Amino acid sequence: MENELRRDYFLDRFVIIAVGRAKRPNDYVHIGSVEADTGRGCFFCPGSENQTPPEISRLEEDGKWIMRVFPNKFPAVSPEDGPDTGIMMPAYGRHEVVVESPEHGKTVADLSIERIVSLLKVYSGRVEAMLADPKIEYVMVFKNHGRAAGASLAHTHTQIISLPVVPNLVREEVEAAGRYHQERGTCPLCDAWVKEMNGPRRVWEDDYAAVFTPYASRNPFESWIMPKRHIKALNELDADERKSLASGLKLVLSKLKAGLNDPPYNMYLHVSPGEDDLHMHFEVLPRLSTWAGFELGSGIIINTMAPETAAEFLREK
Amino acid sequence: MENELRRDYFLDRFVIIAVGRAKRPNDYVHIGSVEADTGRGCFFCPGSENQTPPEISRLEEDGKWIMRVFPNKFPAVSPEDGPDTGIMMPAYGRHEVVVESPEHGKTVADLSIERIVSLLKVYSGRVEAMLADPKIEYVMVFKNHGRAAGASLAHTHTQIISLPVVPNLVREEVEAAGRYHQERGTCPLCDAWVKEMNGPRRVWEDDYAAVFTPYASRNPFESWIMPKRHIKALNELDADERKSLASGLKLVLSKLKAGLNDPPYNMYLHVSPGEDDLHMHFEVLPRLSTWAGFELGSGIIINTMAPETAAEFLREK
Numbered sequence: 001m002e003n004e005l006r007r008d009y010f011l012d013r014f015v016i017i018a019v020g021r022a023k024r025p026n027d028y029v030h031i032g033s034v035e036a037d038t039g040r041g042c043f044f045c046p047g048s049e050n051q052t053p054p055e056i057s058r059l060e061e062d063g064k065w066i067m068r069v070f071p072n073k074f075p076a077v078s079p080e081d082g083p084d085t086g087i088m089m090p091a092y093g094r095h096e097v098v099v100e101s102p103e104h105g106k107t108v109a110d111l112s113i114e115r116i117v118s119l120l121k122v123y124s125g126r127v128e129a130m131l132a133d134p135k136i137e138y139v140m141v142f143k144n145h146g147r148a149a150g151a152s153l154a155h156t157h158t159q160i161i162s163l164p165v166v167p168n169l170v171r172e173e174v175e176a177a178g179r180y181h182q183e184r185g186t187c188p189l190c191d192a193w194v195k196e197m198n199g200p201r202r203v204w205e206d207d208y209a210a211v212f213t214p215y216a217s218r219n220p221f222e223s224w225i226m227p228k229r230h231i232k233a234l235n236e237l238d239a240d241e242r243k244s245l246a247s248g249l250k251l252v253l254s255k256l257k258a259g260l261n262d263p264p265y266n267m268y269l270h271v272s273p274g275e276d277d278l279h280m281h282f283e284v285l286p287r288l289s290t291w292a293g294f295e296l297g298s299g300i301i302i303n304t305m306a307p308e309t310a311a312e313f314l315r316e317k
Numbered sequence: 318m319e320n321e322l323r324r325d326y327f328l329d330r331f332v333i334i335a336v337g338r339a340k341r342p343n344d345y346v347h348i349g350s351v352e353a354d355t356g357r358g359c360f361f362c363p364g365s366e367n368q369t370p371p372e373i374s375r376l377e378e379d380g381k382w383i384m385r386v387f388p389n390k391f392p393a394v395s396p397e398d399g400p401d402t403g404i405m406m407p408a409y410g411r412h413e414v415v416v417e418s419p420e421h422g423k424t425v426a427d428l429s430i431e432r433i434v435s436l437l438k439v440y441s442g443r444v445e446a447m448l449a450d451p452k453i454e455y456v457m458v459f460k461n462h463g464r465a466a467g468a469s470l471a472h473t474h475t476q477i478i479s480l481p482v483v484p485n486l487v488r489e490e491v492e493a494a495g496r497y498h499q500e501r502g503t504c505p506l507c508d509a510w511v512k513e514m515n516g517p518r519r520v521w522e523d524d525y526a527a528v529f530t531p532y533a534s535r536n537p538f539e540s541w542i543m544p545k546r547h548i549k550a551l552n553e554l555d556a557d558e559r560k561s562l563a564s565g566l567k568l569v570l571s572k573l574k575a576g577l578n579d580p581p582y583n584m585y586l587h588v589s590p591g592e593d594d595l596h597m598h599f600e601v602l603p604r605l606s607t608w609a610g611f612e613l614g615s616g617i618i619i620n621t622m623a624p625e626t627a628a629e630f631l632r633e634k
Contacts, residue, residue, distance in 0.1 A: 150609025
């Protein structure tokens with residue numbers, strides 16, 4: 001098998017699957033310095049609620065909170081607006097944090113499917129609230145797990161940032177999906193999951209959701225989780241779909257945690273901006289390799305693990 | 318000063334300059350575990366020439382080599398070709414290594430300007446040789462310095478990879494420069510250096526080259542080094558321009574090394590592919606921050622250092 005240059009399903013994005021440098025899945029087991037992280041002094045733990053900015057909302061069970069939402073103390077965007085000069089504008093928007101569990105040391109992989117369903121509802125509620133502001137063009141939901149993935153606090157949390165522009169990577173997907181639709185009359189992501197459920201990159205599916213490692217995976221164990229129905233955003237999910245997506249997310253995150261010793265990863269959600277049309281999906285990017293000068297200068301990512309190998313690993317029980 | 322959302326000179330690329338999270342330059346001083354790196358067992362040191370793949374070329378001084386070029390032992394691309402299926406093709410090309418100094422522990426920052434001039438000539442020669450293959454569309458010259466920047470070997474070296482496609486980031490620059498030229502009749506990078514030499518992001522210039530921190534810098538201390546004349550590729554540089562570019566490169570890399578304790582960085586060269594028109598330039602990206610879920614999902618980079626602050630630091634003698 002030679003190294004392959006693979007093009008994404010619909011984006012002008014290439015990866016090199018460098019099987020000549022390939023390792024086995026177990027070579028990627030995360031060797032983290034096991035921090036003596038007791039949670040002492042953690043601002044996100046119960047008892048420290050007064051050390052976060054004022055709470056926006058919470059979910060409770062048995063009189064105690066199980067999830068909390070509040071503004072980020074060090075926001076990347078801010079709610080003061082100002083003039084747009086064409087190449088500069090204030091970084092207008094809101095930056096919020098969702099603490100997904102009161103238990104320090106728990107991760108989303110450890111939550112029950114019902115809790116992850118609740119988390120998806122929390123995401124949806126905050127996204128809707130942020131989109132009510134007419135100056136907002138897009139809301140980015142993302143998660144950093146582990147220091148190498150950019151998490152500065154260990155206690156499990158998601159971040160939500162609203163923006164006055166559609167981010168270029170989302171716009172590229174919308175435009176490429178539009179071209180694909182014009183040429184073939186179908187959605188590239190509807191086509192992708194159907195194809196992948198019948199091939200070597202299938203990880204899991206049920207009636208409502210599909211999980212696979214994408215053909216042009218950028219990172220080892222990259223996984224996409226999406227509803228089968230062509231829907232544009234979180235608020236279009238019905239109860240069955242939410243439960244299936246929660247199951248798919250739990251499956252991927254649990255397998256990464258158990259099989260690769262809790263590796264660092266990023267997760268983010270891509271949805272349709274405004275009236276545009278993009279099949280919503282989650283992308284999980286484990287951070288088990290380093291993008292270097294070639295990747296940063298070319299945009300072509302060298303991946304030393306074939307997604308077929310990654311899917312086989314993720315399918316194993 | 319508010320956080321700013323800045324658009325690149327000509328690309329649809331946004332950054333958030335998050336001064337609300339800002340640090341001072343000295344907060345970025347690299348805290349590396351000072352490895353006891355004696356060079357013992359290094360394949361790139363003199364005496365181990367027979368452990369690299371067969372040498373392609375060398376520069377000598379006083380009968381000893383001062384630079385060597387040879388194929389990468391673990392290539393990302395390979396010289397066997399095969400059919401192109403539209404979304405998959407063999408990763409055809411050549412992957413070479415330039416060892417820039419025989420001295421283990423030396424970096425490009427430590428080389429004399431004359432040596433860096435020689436290095437630019439070596440780059441140019443290898444790029445021309447690779448482009449002689451009609452199947453090659455682009456040649457990427459890049460450098461990884463330090464483990465966090467993806468360098469797997471400590472001994473200073475550059476990598477050169479030839480590709481059967483134009484990388485998407487280069488194509489985006491070509492297309493955006495074309496649109497800019499159509500609208501204004503000028504080159505965006507000619508305009509950029511002229512503007513920047515008269516403002517707070519100026520780092521250095523002489524008659525032939527300009528160095529600045531770009532307006533929409535993605536990383537702390539990102540620096541661009543370019544010839545003032547609108548030229549497309551290394552083989553168009555005249556002797557004065559080569560010397561000036563070498564001086565600019567040495568200045569940036571020396572200042573990073575001395576001022577920030579030898580931080581990890583990537584450097585790459587963007588040139589015009591084929592008949593296209595792109596003002597050639599080097600980009601240096603220090604790796605002193607981590608791109609996380611927001612960056613990977615949106616393409617918008619949050620940078621906690623304003624390029625004006627970075628330029629001030631780089632200008633200091």
